[in-house]
Amino acid sequence: MAIDNTLLLNRLRIQPGEQILTRLAISRLPSGAVIDVPVHVIRSTEPGPVLLLMAGMHGDEVNGIETIRRLIRRNLLQPTHGTVIAIPILNIYGFLNFSREVPDGKDVNRSFPGHPRGSVASRVAHRFMREIMPLVDYGIDFHTGGAARANHPQLRCVLGQDTVTDALAAAFAAPFTLHARLRPGSLRATAHALGKPIIVYETGESLRFDEPGIEEAIAGTLRVLHHLGMGAEGPAPARPNVLCHRHRWLRARYAGLFRAHVGLGDYVEEGQIYGSIADPYGGQAVRLESTMSGYVIGLNYMPVVNQGDALLHLAMPA
Structure with a gap:
């Protein structure tokens, strides 16, 4: 006071x-x-x-x-x-x-x-x-x-x-x-x-x-x-300054080793491949397709991911 x-x-x-x-x-x-x-x-x-x-x-x-x-x-x-x-x-x-x-x-x-x-x-x-x-x-x-x-x-x-x-x-x-x-x-x-x-x-x-x-x-x-x-x-x-009224994390549908193909600040188009999740035992790798367009404002740097883990945070401009 x-x-x-x-x-x-x-x-x-x-x-x-x-x-x-x-x-x-x-x-x-x-x-x-x-x-x-x-x-x-x-x-x-x-x-x-x-x-x-x-x-x-x-x-x-x-x-x-x-x-x-x-x-x-x-x-x-x-x-x-x-x-x-x-x-x-x-x-x-x-x-x-x-x-x-x-x-x-x-x-x-x-x-x-x-x-x-x-x-x-x-x-x-x-x-x-x-x-x-x-x-x-x-x-x-x-x-x-x-x-x-x-x-x-x-x-x-x-x-x-x-x-x-x-x-x-x-x-x-x-x-x-x-x-x-x-x-x-x-x-x-x-x-x-x-x-x-x-x-x-x-x-x-x-x-x-x-x-x-x-x-x-x-x-x-x-x-x-x-x-x-x-x-x-x-x-x-x-x-x-970019105003964003909507933003959402894209999450892993599979478990495995995550590799991002985009970086912080990049713009990702809907349908763009933004990364992959690979079987750690040498099996198939699954390509990850973005379900929306937006700027990458958050990124998971942990290679080992479980189903449901947050991978990519996208923000949509107003």
């Missing part, structure tokens, strides 16, 4: 013009080591909105973590107006264990708004909602593909419902913007219910740096800061 333009966070009174690093205590490991979440708060002397930049909701999603790290190290988060709250890693447990989840196996991004006496994931979500969310006006939540699936740089939000979210997405100007429904228990859905727009950026795969996607994320963040009147004009987008 803010009183007389003083921002109150983690029992600290942060004045305009101040820059601090504070740590939200979450819990303890069985060893007794304290788990806390570092939070950067960077305030201008001039009033303005509060923008949240958050990554590491899933501990193995390193591209968002690296995006915020670079923004901090390059001194790019000094707002001319308002306040930036930057959280490079929310799920410290997952980060330490190269995992999406917390130790109880639950997903933090399905645990909002959380509970102070709930599971570990629920406690992380509750502390965030109690300390951070009351301060936030807008947010960007950075994510990475999981389970050996890679994402082409893309933004996800609910399109066409409110002009504020649409304007944030247009300002970020990722290569693709997807209309993505709100998922119960997610940060985005919980924030939406409070009237606080949060857009989600995805790029790359877990535990791998995606350099082009990280630089896209940095440029998009700077454009959002400018759009909100918090910073200088960001770099112009390298390519037009």
Whole structure:
């Protein structure tokens, strides 16, 4: 909360013009080591909105973590107006264990708004909602593909419902913007219910740096800061933003060894052969034919697939 333009966070009174690093205590490991979440708060002397930049909701999603790290190290988060709250890693447990989840196996991004006496994931979500969310006006939540699936740089939000979210997405100007429904228990859905727009950026795969996607994320963040009147004009987008109201994963009808014949960002026509699944014992290989046309925004990099596994994520332009 803010009183007389003083921002109150983690029992600290942060004045305009101040820059601090504070740590939200979450819990303890069985060893007794304290788990806390570092939070950067960077305030201008001039009033303005509060923008949240958050990554590491899933501990193995390193591209968002690296995006915020670079923004901090390059001194790019000094707002001319308002306040930036930057959280490079929310799920410290997952980060330490190269995992999406917390130790109880639950997903933090399905645990909002959380509970102070709930599971570990629920406690992380509750502390965030109690300390951070009351301060936030807008947010960007950075994510990475999981389970050996890679994402082409893309933004996800609910399109066409409110002009504020649409304007944030247009300002970020990722290569693709997807209309993505709100998922119960997610940060985005919980924030939406409070009237606080949060857009989600995805790029790359877990535990791998995606350099082009990280630089896209940095440029998009700077454009959002400018759009909100918090910073200088960001770099112009390298390519037009493609709006996609429909998107769907193509799934494996057979088990075996999957080989893709297309890459992220490619356009696939309906009926085009996009890959094959081969019998690992030297038998027949089956060619995979696309049942729709669209851009490849997600791709399974795991060669061994079972029936029903997601192989190719296609997005159809509006």
